[in-house]
Amino acid sequence: MTDKSIDLIEDIEPVDPVTPPPDSERIRQKKILLLKLALFFMVITFLSGSLFYLYVRFAPLPDSDLNSHSRILSADGSMLADLTDNGQNRVKVPISEIPVYLQQATVAIEDAQFYNHGGFNFRGIARALYVDLKNGEIVEGGSSITQQLAKVLFLSQDRTFSRKLQEVLLTIQLETRFSKQEILENYLNAVYYGNGANGVGAAAKLYFNKPVSQLTLAESSLLAGLPKGPSIYSPFDHLDQAKARQHQVLEAMVRNGYITGQQADEAYQQPLTLSSQKNIETGAAPYFSRYAAWSALNQNGVPEDELYRGGVTLQTTIDLSMQKAAEAAVRKYLPNTPGLQTALIALDPTTGEIKAMVGGRAFEQSTLNRVLSRRQPGSSFKPFVYLTALESGITPVKMYKSEQTSFPYDKDKVYTVKNFDNIYVHDYINMREAIKRSDNVYAVSTEMEVTPQRVIQTLDRFGFATQFQPYPSLALGVFPVSPLEMARAYAALANGGTLVEPTAIRQVTNAYGREIYHRERQTRQVASPQNAFILTDLMKSVFDVGGTAARIQPDVANRIVAGKTGTTDTDAWMAGYTPNLVCVVWVGYDKDQLLGPVESRAASQIWGDFIKNALANEPAADFPRPDGLLEVNIDPTTGMIATDNCPRVEREFFRIGTEPLQECTVHKGSPIRLDKTPDTRTESSIEKIWRWFKGSNER
Structure with missing residues (x-):
């Protein structure tokens, strides 16, 4: 470095560093900042509080659900009942x-x-x-x-x-x-x-x-x-x-x-003096309206106070035209006997939707809904015995002798079975004839062969709540069930063995139309489609000449229907179905009074009149036939394949592999072939030898 450079450096004056403010000044500045923040916060709080006060003091309150009614509507939207007005x-x-x-x-x-x-x-x-x-x-x-x-x-x-x-x-x-x-x-x-x-x-x-x-x-x-x-x-x-x-x-x-x-x-x-009865709904279908309200509370989860305070709409399943047909049938055919009551329940077997409900003669006289009351179903219970038999390998050509018969049971007990009015064929009959005539001996014979325990298992599958006992009389419907339970079970037969839980409500909405409660459709397979179809085909005979429901055949002449009557000393039933409608009717007294002949027939008459008018505008249809069945002509007296010499021929359905193979040996001749469905079952050696011996190439 030169001397000149040194002189230049010496000429530069040093710069003093920035002197920080004293501590008191910093504190003062912080206080000012805090005061500003506090003031800002106070202003914001004051403004927010003022706005909040103005809101709670002057903002309009929302509309109350109490200003709108809770309603029960039919399937087409018509008013059935106003739960916040009645x-x-x-x-x-x-x-x-x-x-x-x-x-x-x-x-x-x-x-x-x-x-x-x-x-x-x-x-x-x-x-x-x-x-x-x-x-x-x-x-x-x-x-x-x-x-x-x-x-x-x-x-x-x-x-x-x-x-x-x-x-x-x-x-x-x-x-x-x-x-x-x-x-x-x-x-x-x-x-x-x-x-x-x-x-x-x-x-x-x-x-x-x-x-x-x-x-x-x-x-x-x-x-x-x-x-x-x-x-x-x-x-x-x-x-x-x-x-x-x-x-x-x-x-x-x-x-x-x-x-x-x-x-x-x-x-x-202090004793309390209560009024005589609760509120009574008025308007169309009062028994159903009360049941729909019950369903909303117990099946759809609607709280009771919410249902009755207002703003809730129950969109139900009831068909008003069918409801009117049901009420008209009751008025027309229920005898005007003091104390005589009835119940009618109709539902769609594929959806479980209840289409009509009558719970008694007059709602204003008695609000008891007898659709939910348990009574002895009598012979209308027999189809579940026969379904158990079909599931056990018994076929429609099974023969039992129609005569008074005693059955030992429970080690040392004996049960003697009689037919109504002691009327017997005194010969062997098949399942179709037994269902048609409502033969008690055949029913109990079938139950004892398949065992009462297996019948009870079938009943449990179909959802009956009764505690059944394994007695021979089980087949004759001595244990009480409700018409609603019977309708649900019969619907499964009509629906190819698929049981659908009955429902009265399609949708529950609030005052703004939003769905608030929903119930999933509940189904389960309780029988095979093949066995359900065979049993249904057998139950069609009840309406034929000689059948227990033949008197109402003119009412259902243009319909393909299946069903079963049931009569005890105190209860009359008619349960039956088409492919798209199930109906169960009960007639009797609340206190088990004996029925007369006219009263006993009323259930069938009400049923026939209802089916005729409820389906007046619906095209007739047959039950769909599932795969796995053979249609065979048989001789009803032998249960064998019918020939052209048999005086009587009946057409029966069989699950493939259970059909009869032997031609009628009493009326020998050429077999009457009906079903061309190929038999995929493996032919046994004995069957091959028998066919060779007859010289026949047909199976």
């Missing part, structure tokens, strides 16, 4: 007409801190949480009366976060806009009290047949306990549980200082 189940009552006892009882049992909180009972929530954790399940709710009102008026039963958030906002809105008395008044007029009654006005009328203003402490305390479980605590159905709940309400009233212990004891001991 029985006047909504009676608006001002708080001034609601007894103070009922107000106090409701607050005491539902929300003791109601008058002291702003919509959320945090003490109740904490208590409920403790109880639920202690029990390991949800046994107690902590919702306030205001929260419950929000749910009743505006919300569905969905348990989602968004629905819970809606509940919080609506609760705040209600508390902001209404006084406590207004909230309580709306709650008491909206909450569900069971059996179709919404609000205290309807509940007082329903349970005690009096205006709500006249309710006593005892009656008020009973009503106040119902909303927690309307079906559980219904005094109509569970009076003991209703009284236990009433006791809880009275204790809560004492605990909160509303009444004394002596008043509570006196109220609990």
Whole structure:
């Protein structure tokens, strides 16, 4: 480096580094920043709070489901019943007409801190949480009366976060806009009290047949306990549980200082005079409407309070034209005998959809739905014995002698079988003749050969709920079943052995048309298509000359029908089907009164008239024949292949491999060949020798 360079460096003055501000200045700047942030936050909070207040104070509340009705519609959309109108189940009552006892009882049992909180009972929530954790399940709710009102008026039963958030906002809105008395008044007029009654006005009328203003402490305390479980605590159905709940309400009233212990004891001991009956649906198909409502609750999972509060539509399966045909048939043929009742159930065997239902002579006189009542089915039960026989390898040409016969069973017991009016053929008959004549001896003989245990297994497959016993009389229908169970089982025979669970409801929608509950179609194969077809073909003979249903043959002359009659001393049945409709009819008395000849015939007459008119506009059709069957002409007196010399010839179906091979030896001649379906079964050596001996090249 030169001297000149050194001089230049020395001429450059050093630059001082930036001097940081003192600590006090930094603190001051931070405080200013924090103040700005706090001010900003306060402004945002104030604006948000103001907007929130304006929203909860002035934003319109959503439309309440109570403003729309819950309806039951037919398959074509026609109105069947209004679940939120029938029985006047909504009676608006001002708080001034609601007894103070009922107000106090409701607050005491539902929300003791109601008058002291702003919509959320945090003490109740904490208590409920403790109880639920202690029990390991949800046994107690902590919702306030205001929260419950929000749910009743505006919300569905969905348990989602968004629905819970809606509940919080609506609760705040209600508390902001209404006084406590207004909230309580709306709650008491909206909450569900069971059996179709919404609000205290309807509940007082329903349970005690009096205006709500006249309710006593005892009656008020009973009503106040119902909303927690309307079906559980219904005094109509569970009076003991209703009284236990009433006791809880009275204790809560004492605990909160509303009444004394002596008043509570006196109220609990006071007898309750309940009204005579529940709400009765009116309109078209009342038995079906009540069954559809039951199905919605028990099969489709619709909560009871949601169904009856409003906004729910049940789209059902009923065909109004068929329903009218059913009711007309009952009016025409049910004898006008005091106490005589009937039941009719018709359904589509391929879908299980119920098309018509009559549960009695007159719904306004008796609401008991006899379609669901169990009665002895008599001979209409025999097809399931014969199905078991077909499944066991017995064929339609099996012969048993038609005469009074005794059967030993259970080691040392004997059961003697007689035919109706002691009428016997006194000769051997085949399965077709037995079904046609309803021969009891043949049925029991068949049951004892295949064993009662196997018959019971068949019945279990078909879904019968009765506890059957392995007695010889099982074949004669001595164990009670319901017409609905019989219709389901017969439908499986009509449907190629596939059982479809009956259904009354196609769809459940809310007030906005959205499907909210759905039931999957339930099917299962309970018999082979071949055996179901053979049995169906045999059951067609019931309508032929000499058959037990021959008298109604003119009604079904243009139809291919299969069925079976059933008659006991106290019950008359007719069960049968076409390829697309099953119908079961029962006639009898509720208290097992003996039937006369005219009454015994009514079931068949009702059935025939219904089938004729219900299917008047439907084209006739035959049952589809499955693969694996041979159609063979047989001699019914021998069960062998018929020849041209046989005086009687019957056509029968057989599963390939079970058909008779021998030609009639009593009426020798040329065999009458009918079915050309190739026999794929392997021919045995003995059969080959026999065919060679006859000089025949045909199998």
